[in-house]
Amino acid sequence: MAESVIIKNVTKKYRMYKSKKEQIGDLLFPGKMGSDFNAIDGISFAVEAGDVVGLVGINGSGKSTLSNIIGGIVPPSSGEIIAKGEVNVIAINAGLNNQLTGIENIEFKCLLMGYSKEKIAEVTPQIVEFSELGDFIYQPVKKYSSGMKSKLGFAISVTADPDIIIIDEALSVGDQTFADKSLAKMNEYKNRGKTIFFVSHNLSQVRNFCNKIAWIEGGQLREYGPTNIVMKNYNNFIKQYHKLSYEEQKAFQKKLADRRKYGKAKVKK
Numbered sequence: 001m002a003e004s005v006i007i008k009n010v011t012k013k014y015r016m017y018k019s020k021k022e023q024i025g026d027l028l029f030p031g032k033m034g035s036d037f038n039a040i041d042g043i044s045f046a047v048e049a050g051d052v053v054g055l056v057g058i059n060g061s062g063k064s065t066l067s068n069i070i071g072g073i074v075p076p077s078s079g080e081i082i083a084k085g086e087v088n089v090i091a092i093n094a095g096l097n098n099q100l101t102g103i104e105n106i107e108f109k110c111l112l113m114g115y116s117k118e119k120i121a122e123v124t125p126q127i128v129e130f131s132e133l134g135d136f137i138y139q140p141v142k143k144y145s146s147g148m149k150s151k152l153g154f155a156i157s158v159t160a161d162p163d164i165i166i167i168d169e170a171l172s173v174g175d176q177t178f179a180d181k182s183l184a185k186m187n188e189y190k191n192r193g194k195t196i197f198f199v200s201h202n203l204s205q206v207r208n209f210c211n212k213i214a215w216i217e218g219g220q221l222r223e224y225g226p227t228n229i230v231m232k233n234y235n236n237f238i239k240q241y242h243k244l245s246y247e248e249q250k251a252f253q254k255k256l257a258d259r260r261k262y263g264k265a266k267v268k269k
């Protein structure tokens with residue numbers, strides 16, 4: 001099978017400040033105030049065409065940051081993504097403008113996707129119907145609930161026919177009927193051999209939908225491989241993690257956060 005996406009030593013650093021004063025100080029004296037934090041820390045793996053890859057990991061591990069980098073929404077600080085084909089991100093709020101109405105957002109995103117006026121006129125009713133938003137489509141998106149935003153974002157995204165699709169929690173928002181419809185659409189993409197990245201905390205969905213899993217921990221890739229193997233290890237980890245006391249969980253989180261701040265070498269095992 002041909003490689004579809006190659007993730008090469010990708011790192012994303014954010015500057016962290018303890019106060020507004022530190023943030024302003026960093027502007028005046030660059031590099032003197034605040035500290036770097038690796039949201040993503042040297043992640044590499046290759047995905048084959050037709051793979052459906054679940055991105056799993058506890059809160060804050062870096063799943064969305066990585067999927068946004070793969071989708072070209074967030075630039076990496078270093079490293080690169082080599083994607084063979086067009087990439088489309090289906091995420092909650094992905095690229096929606098809060099000031100515009102639903103219908104204006106449809107037009108705006110279609111223009112961004114390079115559609116002609118005729119194509120926009122053709123797909124708009126289909127998007128409106130898929131979104132199930134009814135008359136809310138004429139309201140500004142800032143008045144939408146997160147579920148409604150997700151429905152709109154999803155409806156717009158699925159009219160495109162990208163080769164590589166990134167789904168960030170979009171299937172877990174909205175009501176059951178919409179979730180079922182979205183899952184059916186995703187299964188259609190999967191059966192057509194598209195490459196899919198699926199960010200989710202819903203492990204049974206990941207198990208059913210994905211053939212590979214990338215387990216992200218503290219910004220690093222802890223494990224990547226076939227679903228049955230990685231899911232077993234991740235499930236064991238989650239069970240152990242939930243058995244920890246509140247203090248022990250905090251200590252574990254701190255160790256990961258320190259590693260992201262100071263690097264592996266300076267953090268004791």
Ligand SMILES: Nc1ncnc2c1ncn2[C@@H]1O[C@H](COP(=O)(O)OP(=O)(O)OP(=O)(O)O)[C@@H](O)[C@H]1O
Pocket residue numbers: 014015039057058059060061062063064065066
């Ligand atoms: N724009 C930003 N500025 C600073 N830090 C950020 C930014 N975006 C993300 N982070 C930090 O990067 C880390 C990874 O966040 P990310 O949203 O990728 O995690 P996640 O695994 O998707 O989490 P969740 O499961 O809670 O959605 C977190 O510690 C987060 O605080």
